[in-house]
Amino acid sequence: MLLIRCPWCGLREQAEFSCGGEAHIVRPLKPDELTDEQWADYLFMRDNTKGWQTEQWVHSGGCRRWFNAQRDTVTYKFGISYKHTDPKPEDGD
């Protein structure tokens, strides 16, 4: 079982977390001005990266806060975890 670093609580067991999928997908400010394709791109399309990917995680069994974390989708290794207010780091930092 992996250890995941919550930016607020530190390293905790994987069982306390839930994954929310790819991070840094911003909800469009004016959805009604988008074409179907643009909206579908926001809604459905994900990079499905092989390797380092940034994901949203929530410490659901702990402080209930969401944060972003880097994870290697091949090895499952976690990189750094950071708050939403922090800038997106380089791969595998």
Place this chain on the structure above:
Amino acid sequence: MNQKNRLPTGGQIDRSQPVSFQFNGRTYGGYTGDTVASALLANDVKLVARSLKYHRPRGIMGSGAEEPSALLQVNRGARSIPNLRATQTEIYDGLKVSSVNCWPSVSLDALSLMNWLSPFLQAGFYYKTFMYPRKGWMFYEKVIRRAAGFGKVSSEPDPDRYDKINAWCDVLVVGGGPTGLAAALGAARAGARVMLADEGQQFGGGFLRTESEDNLQWVSDVLRELEEFSEVRLFKRTTVAGYYDGNFLVLNERLTDHLGNATTRNAREKIWRVRAKQVVLSTGAIERPLVFASNDLPGVMLSSAVSDYINRYAVKPGQNAVIFTNNDTAYRSALHMLDNGVGVGALVDARTEISDPLFDKLAHRGVKMMKGSVVVRAQGKKSVSAVEVMRLSADGKSLEGTPEKFDCDLLAVSGGWSPAVHLHAQSGAKPVFDDEKACFVPGPAFQNEISVGAASGNFSAEKAVSDGYQAGISAAHSAGCQVVDLPVIQEVSDAYTSEYAIRPLWQVPGSGSSDRLKRFVDFQNDTTVKDIKIAVQEGYQSIEHLKRYTLLGFGTDQGKLGNINGMAILSEELGQDLIQTGTTTFRPFYTPVTFGAIAGREIGPTFFDPVRKTAMHDWHVEHGAEFENVGQWKRPWYYPKSGETMDQAVNRECLAVRKQVGVIDASTLGKIEIYGPDAAEFLNYVYTNSWSNLPVGSCRYGLMLGEDGMIMDDGVTAKLGDNHFYMTTTTGGAAAVLSWMERWRQTEWPSMRVYFTSVTDQWAVISIAGPKAREILTKVAPTLDASNDQFPFMTFRDSVVASVEARIFRVSFSGELSYEINVPSDCGKDVWEKVFEAGMEFGITPYGTETMHVLRAEKGFIIVGQDTDGSMTPVDMGMSWIVSKNKDCLGKRSLSRSDCIREDRKQFVGLLTEDPNKVLPEGAQLVELPTDARPTPMIGHVTSSYFSASLGRSIALAVVKGGKSRMGARIHSILMTGESVPVSICNPIFYDREGERQNV
């Protein structure tokens, strides 16, 4: 208690503690320290099992976890465990064990007929033969399963307790042989917190099977020093069963099984969930059998096991032995046999060049040394009585000369050693093939682990100790321990040390006369060389496919003995290198773990899946409610009076609500308090309708969509104050709605000042509904003006109900005049009882979820998750009115996607059967016309269906393609029986279409 094969002296058994136990109903003697296997061998019991498929006689082949055949049903009744290895099951006074796979008895096996039928039973036989006719499979499967055996699981409740414990250490050492002991000592001396686990009853591993007193002294010296460290924990009878991500390992400690029937208050087994900073894998190696004709006969035994039985258990596994090997290690076993009165007629070695220092010594002692030779066949009926030996050609592909026959009752075999790389592989690393040693050895580490000693392919005891010690020290240092300049470890010496030299021999070539005999690769699954050949002929090439076709590597031993030989034979058949074939995946657990240990204390309704009860639960029980599970909640379903059927009770409850008054426990509704200056703005995003202008004191129904536009949840939300809302959700959706809102607030709109708190458990909800509801409310809340003017529909009031501060919401899910009285949970039952008492004069009737469903269906109110299924939009459900045109909300943009505006989407409608007494089954499919054409186009399905007592007929809700524009159309519902029921499409509101009753 005649133990005719017991040696007069020696061994690790306690001769002062004789033990008697039963095997297959007969009583045998042994000593504390014996396993069932060693005690049976001491009593000259050779035939202990029948094989899985052919029911061939099988004996004891190994001395540890690798044993494929000697599986036991241990004990009777509730404490019985199936499939324990006789080689690892300790005996105690009164132990009862039996063979798992034979009927009626191990020596007279009715199913050994299978052996004669075997030409029809080869690889893929089940798949090919029993597939047709399809219905027959059910029958075949039953027969096959009974014949295929393995032990029986007790169906009685387990009387024992099992514990789980979390722990951490700097260095976890797996395997307590010389390497592991040295590693633990190195780590301990370096200052580490150490855990050392061994699956056996005794530390010492390979040293226990040597003849050397010095080695045993070394073990006890190291143990004594280890016990002095306060941060060292030694685990006997503890299997490191799984190695997972994050250096997380699962240990299974067996605490009481070896103590016998002595009553104990301790847990029977314990699961240790360990986080280790560093792991040292000193798991040793497993000796391989050799593949030749009838190599499964009782009396064929691994040479290491022979040494184990002689030196560790003081048991002679036979009187006259032949040894068949392709490497040096069996030479040591030959010496052990000769020194303890077991005759060795011949040592058959596939190699032609042998540098082992024991070669001459053995020859001098009269052993016939046969270089470049192989055993081609074992003979014997129920155990081995002779072997045939021939010369092996230089390329190993054929035999030469004429067979020479040797009588023997024991054939010790050694096909080389396979490091136990199981945990290494489980950790995520990939073992690599070492051509010189002809085995898979650990590859580069993936996690913080290192394999040492035999587990790394280093089969020398001397080196194992010094390597283990160094590995322990460096693991401690990697874990952050600081102590350096450590003393050297006490060395062990080996008088006959030799390099490990092996001539790979994966199968002995056929000899003509023995070709029709079986050559077993996987003993537990009866997989033969021929099975592998057939699989290859039929096109199987991947080892994972071969495994599933031939069963190679399945079962309780997971191919510990047979896998490498099987992979090699497959490689030979395919003409490729073993490394190309690769291994199957090594999965946890290393050996089977009981369900009791896995479950621990997480059992029953209390600890496995907790039951949630409302504050009024006891009242419902007292009043005879039948309950329905809604998530973890127990909700009253209906309250039958004596002699009433469910239909009768529900009809009575429905009429009571419509005509007088009913009361339902609505406490399970999700309840979320929402605070903050941006609360209304936030609600505008999560609900489709507008919340900006809702006055304080009012309620509003809201619908939540996923971002894909599909209905996710619904409920009524009240505005308690300027910055304060009280949201209700569906019973099942409460947790999901809370985390949904948290997610958007935190990740997308972090600047919004709004906060959420779940208060589902804090409030009990008593909902009264019916024409007399106001009279009751007035009685229990005398200070409240409940008139329609002062307390209109869709408002809420703070008031005192039965002396308790309450929040009362005038909302309705039944269409009747209705109040939902929220009181603190602690007071729920008391207030409920007072409300009920006050309602007696008006004929108050408690009703359950079934009546609630009927009443709301009569009104056409949806239940999210029943009438919707994650593919329904508000438009589909006829609820466009609730989607505000003047603002954005989650999911709104999706409603105008091309797919969501199709005219032929399934739309929410009512259905009336032509026969008013016919109640359609929920989930029934709808078609235009019953037709024989296949496939019949499905145009929708029934989502809710009831008999409405108020209307005196059945009603149904459904989703039908383009249904909204087809009012009055006649379609058909197809039932599971094939019957087709004509129905007409109608408005989904069946009762009080104008909604006047809730407004009175």
